[in-house]
Amino acid sequence: MAASAKTARWEHFEHAADIGVRGIAASKAGAFEQAALALSAVIADPARVAPLIRVEIECEGQDDEMLLVRWLNALVYEMAVRSMLFSRFDVAINGSRLRAVASGEPISVQRHRPAVEVKGATFTALHVAQGSDGQWTAQTVVDV
């Protein structure tokens, strides 16, 4: 993981019809990992998802915010076509390029009890920035 467990965290935030995902960490890559965990938690409890299968993901964006949207959408796509849920993310960002390994397992409706499917990441409340305390925040609203 790119950020220490001590500072890295994720949370959901309010949106009228949908839900916001926010990752906070000491590095940009760490914030992207935490935002991905927040995305997973929209669907099911990540603690119940074993990181058994590794999936490599690469994407590009013209700026950090577009990169976050592309990253979350790449995860939505991989979850959909592989019928998987993810619970662990290792992200490296180099300029406009992101390379990552997402680890998870096939969906079990019985065990994971997925609540809702994510249709895609939007540009609403989209924000990637480093705060004055040095912490990075990566957030957007996802359509469910």
Add this chain to the structure above:
Amino acid sequence: MDAKRLIERGPCHWELPATGMMRVPVAVFASETLLRAMDDKSVEQAVNVASLPGIVGASCMMPDAHWGYGFPIGGVAAFDADAGGVVSAGGVGFDISCGVRCLHTGLRRDSVLGVQAHLADSLFKHIPAGLGSTGAIHLNSQHMHDMLTGGAKWAVARGWGTEADLERIEERGQMLHAKPGAVSEQAKKRQRDEMGTLGSGNHYLEVQEVTQVFDAVIARAFGLTLGDVVVMIHCGSRGLGHQIGTDYLSRMVEEAPRHGLSLPDRELACAPIRSDLGQEYLGAMRAAINCALANRQILTQLVRDVFARHLPAAKLPLLYDVSHNTCKLETHVVAGHKRELYVHRKGATRAFGPGHADLPEALRGAGQPVLIGGSMGTASYVLAGTAASEALAFSSACHGAGRAMSRHQAKKTWQGAQVVDELAGRGILIRSPSARGVAEEAPGAYKDVTAVVDAAEAAGLALKVARVEPLICIKG
């Protein structure tokens, strides 16, 4: 929002005059109570839409309008390609051609109550619902191409439903000018195993009873009488539509400067209708409309198969099928002149009035059925399009109740099991793979659908025909 900013134009009809960058006014259709409850962000979005090139008439907000992505959900906007008009992926949404269809059953409440639990279990077993469910249908690339061009017509030709169903679907079941080549391989891959699935979130299948008839003449034309049992299906174009929305939203954001579009909000991303990107999006979106129509057609056959097992006397002809996330080329009379316009309806239902040539003969005298889904514990409504709706909002009406509370808050407020038990106590059987999903969709998380349809009727957008209440709800 603050009503003082608005000019009252008629019953439940308000106008925010064009100022600044706005090219047209915003028209809001709502009662004062609904207006007060509307968030300022949704109005801000309608104002932004009013500033887009080529917009005609007004940027409209339906009574159920709320904060969306670029466009408000419950937004209607029409664009003239000859005047530099644009098409917007956000103005259609991620769930392209999400919609509602209503089936008659020919049954009365009592005959369904006798088998209610068995019917609920059987529908839940045979209708794939929720994340992780797949259908029994797997499309190869030729079938995918045929489905994306053929829509419900393709599904009927393959044995899901009957020819008679087609005339009761917008576009007669097949959206023309679809371009499967403009649909990414990723979008097609997402759809390979998802035909005939309900999805999740606010999608559902309900068995409902007609509990009130408001307009006996139109109700008769629609084949609805008090105590009748109907089935309503609410779902869309599944993974294919979601991926098309994702693909084109990004491309429109990136290419906006190239088209000289200066956007107040990145999510307003759009492309001139007369541009390669605009045409590609329209072709892909029309393919997604066909996907949604085919999906609801397949689900219809699955429902018929289940009913045949439990209630063999039941026949389930289609009342009508509407889509509420689309952009369609339509002819409308604006200020006395016929114009060809690209009408975006994001969370809004087309509502053609009596006599419209696109309506099947049996419904032409009554107007188009407008199907409004409520929340699972309350009610849904069948409305009819009016002639007046064309001048007011390009023949459009509301689409549902609209959320009053976020999913986040709903999850904290209710437990899924408690919601299921409470509704069972009122005779409504819920079947869902996810307790949390049920909590997030709790009836209390939605606005009052009755207030929404009352406002639509008072404004003249549509006429109330019948109220239906659920007996069974299969929740994705």
